[in-house]
Amino acid sequence: MTILGPVLIVIATVAAMEFVAYATHRWIMHGPLGWGWHESHHEAHDDDHGIFEKNDLYAVVFTILSIGLFAIGSAWWPPLWWIAVGMAVYGVLYFIVHDGLVHQRWPFRHVPRRGYLRRLYQAHRLHHAVEGRDDCVSFGFLYAPPVDGLKADLKRSGVLAKRASAHRDAWNPETQDRI
Ligand SMILES: [Zn+2]
Ligand SMILES: [Zn+2]
Numbered sequence: 001m002t003i004l005g006p007v008l009i010v011i012a013t014v015a016a017m018e019f020v021a022y023a024t025h026r027w028i029m030h031g032p033l034g035w036g037w038h039e040s041h042h043e044a045h046d047d048d049h050g051i052f053e054k055n056d057l058y059a060v061v062f063t064i065l066s067i068g069l070f071a072i073g074s075a076w077w078p079p080l081w082w083i084a085v086g087m088a089v090y091g092v093l094y095f096i097v098h099d100g101l102v103h104q105r106w107p108f109r110h111v112p113r114r115g116y117l118r119r120l121y122q123a124h125r126l127h128h129a130v131e132g133r134d135d136c137v138s139f140g141f142l143y144a145p146p147v148d149g150l151k152a153d154l155k156r157s158g159v160l161a162k163r164a165s166a167h168r169d170a171w172n173p174e175t176q177d178r179i
Pocket of ligand 1: 025029030038042127136
């Protein structure tokens with residue numbers, strides 16, 4: 001293989017993984033089957049729980065899959081090895097955007113103020129604006145639809161109004177950093 005083949009495989013795998021992650025997040029993690037692990041990520045955190053969440057087990061599963069593909073790929077079929085590289089690259093990007101930028105699970109604070117990273121950041125904050133597993137918006141991690149559309153979806157479903165009446169500190173769309 002020339003270098004072009006592997007590069008294309010890695011890029012295609014990263015793109016495909018966004019679809020896989022979206023589908024897994026929307027229909028498995030927010031479904032009856034997977035909520036048991038994912039719920040830990042939607043709960044308010046206190047220091048008693050340490051730095052890990054049950055939800056991190058999903059990352060462990062994807063890491064095991066990637067390691068398996070590395071093993072099979074190096075033994076039998078090199079393209080599979082490059083697919084595994086793509087999965088690993090996706091994992092790193094997911095960590096940077098989701099765990100790092102949005103949830104600050106790294107030792108410094110950086111909130112993107114403009115551009116596409118800002119949109120990704122806001123979209124995932126809106127994902128967490130809804131309590132529980134139903135009526136959530138924005139399930140992707142590296143792709144996010146325009147934020148205004150997500151806010152409109154939340155408004156339409158009425159879920160934030162319900163939340164606002166249940167809590168005194170009503171969600172304010174202008175200061176969504178407080179979510
Ligand atoms: Zn979620
Ligand atoms: Zn999150």
